[in-house]
Amino acid sequence: MNIDAGHISRIDVVRGASCGATWDAAARMVGMPADEAIIRMGLEVQFFCTADPSGWDPIYGKSPVHLAGKLHSSALGKAVDVSKSQTIEKTGSGNTKDQG
Numbered sequence: 001m002n003i004d005a006g007h008i009s010r011i012d013v014v015r016g017a018s019c020g021a022t023w024d025a026a027a028r029m030v031g032m033p034a035d036e037a038i039i040r041m042g043l044e045v046q047f048f049c050t051a052d053p054s055g056w057d058p059i060y061g062k063s064p065v066h067l068a069g070k071l072h073s074s075a076l077g078k079a080v081d082v083s084k085s086q087t088i089e090k091t092g093s094g095n096t097k098d099q100g
Contacts, residue, residue, distance in 0.1 A: 001083045003034050011079075017068060021048035025072065034080045042073035 002010040008029050016022025025044035029037040051064035060067055 001079045003080065003083045003087065006033055006035075008032055008034050008037055008080075017045070017049065017072075019048070019050040021045045021050070021068065022072065024048045029076070034084075038073055038077045038080060041076040042069035045069050045072040 001008065001012065008031065011026045011029055013022050013026050016026075022045065025041055025048055028044050029041055032040060046065050046069040049065045049068050051068065053063045053065040056063055057067060062070075
C-alpha cells in the first residue's frame, strides 16, 4: 500500500475473500483519504460479498457479511498504520525535536 498526501495511491491485496469482494472493494479505495478508506473498506466488502447475510455465525454472533466488513476494515487499518510508519521512517518527518 502507498499513501501519498494522505490518500491511498496504491493497494495490493495479499489475501482476500474467496468471493472476490476484497479485490473489488480495494480497487475503490485508491484515491480515497486513508482514514476514510478504513471505514469505507468494510462497507464496500459488504456490498460485494456473496455470503448469505441471514446466516449467523454461532461463535461470533454476527452474519458473515458483517464479520467480513469488520475483518476487512481492521486489515486495512493495520495496513494504513504500517504504511504511515514506513513513510515516517523513510522521510524522518516524525522527528520534530532538534538533537544536540
